[in-house]
Amino acid sequence: MTEPVITVRHMYKRFGDFVANNDLNFEVYEGEIFGFLGANGAGKTTAIKMLCGLSTPSSGEIKVAGFDVYTQTERIKRNIGYMSQKFSLYDDLTIYENIRFYGGVYGMSMKDIKARTTELLKQFGLTEFRDSLISALPLGWRQKLAFSVSILHRPKIVFLDEPTSGVDPITRRQFWELIYDAASSGITVFVTTHYMDEAEYCNRVSIMAEGRIVALDTPDKLKEGYGVANMYDLFLKIVR
């Protein structure tokens, strides 16, 4: 974890009089699992949209995967993956059609897509379901597959927006193992969650409140610094 893959300096985003992101400063390193926490409406989604090249900051110097968020958004998009709870895979396409679609969007060759498909299906034991509709899969499987599809093109960074919301406790843990595997293969993971036990699984955690980052460190150091036993108590202490 030496090279920063995300560098954010004095990032602001204003909507009229409202300051959604107020002077954000942080770095995320290669292979790191970075937890991006905060209350609803604290400005997390606004920040993620800018880091993904979907929205332009009002001011600040921001680089993602080595590219500038003002001028090189298309190159950023080629180097990142994205997955959310609300939207992931297409229900009315089969597993293979989804993989082929996303592979195409990410600019992969047909040969690579085929090879990665075989690999993925084997990893999940889903080979015989290659041509089944996504809607036929249980939610837990869908979320795990969606994650794998979001890193199909081996991006430098993957953004996960509440990936485990509503998922059963066992699948939630399996999902985090996939995150660990991805991180150990060098992919940087930028993740939001409302499950405070999951905050413990991150290498570092930032906590946003009212547009600002109010805490940023390893879970252990944060707990020690605030004198609390777990991340739930920490969150309550900081955000309330």
Next chain:
Amino acid sequence: MIQVNQLSKSYGNLTALSNISFHIDKGELFGLIGSDGAGKSTLFRILCTLLLPDKGSATINGLDVVRDYQKIRTMIGYMPGKFSLYTDLTIEENLEFFATVFGTTIEANYNLIRDVYVQIEPYKKRLAGKLSGGMKQKLALSCALIHQPEVLILDEPTTGVDAVSRYEFWQLLKGLKEKGITIIVSTPYMDEADLCDRIALIQKGKIMKIDTPKEIVRSFKKPLYSIRSNSLYQILKELRDFELTETVFPFGQELHFTPKHDITDTGIIKKHLEEKGFGETMIKSIEPGIEDIFMSLMTKEMSEEKQTETYNKY
């Protein structure tokens, strides 16, 4: 207050509810705990008279959800999982609309909604579509309460809501319970279970367990240990292959470990880990939480399913 008898519902091949029976007493705060796809919303829709069951029956205050649906609709308040208010009306207009539909006024019931509504009242001229998630949730609860329902049915009111707002929402529910309203609420967050009088753990359309949170915790008969170390992930992988392991799951900053047989001395785990090169570990016996029990029941059901599958194959 609510009586559910052998209720079943399927959508094509998919079984959403499989022969479910339970009851809820008047004034109870009852939690339905389960993940997405467990059948929670289907059950709620049947109780709200919005969906017909395939088999079985349900009554609310003695009224049948199929036959007496009109009467039931006046006595329940329902907050669906998806925000379903009018996004092009303001906060105040939405509330007025629901009050009028039920033949009442905001003023007449202000007392009941006050604790919830004061938090969004300063923004009452704002369009509902322009509200943050937390504010939408409070507006939806206000609208569900405006006709003084006897029963409040809340479908995942806290999903996707941050830890602080979840805590505040449960404080509001406690206040409503004190006013005598019967509340049935569903949630995927296991930590909310402790705040209910009784809970049902639901998975794949079946109720795995139903009781007070305390009794459910007491039903966990196996010993449970927490393991702390600086290399949790490696230890997790190591313990999966350990001959004494029944289950091992990560729980935030620790692992929860259940042994196959009763072991009184944790030294045997410590020794095993030391042999594998993990020196600094802290192991202690702990009380289980609802999530431990939920996973233990899930594991049990999964292994039973596998056995049936194997049986069917041969």
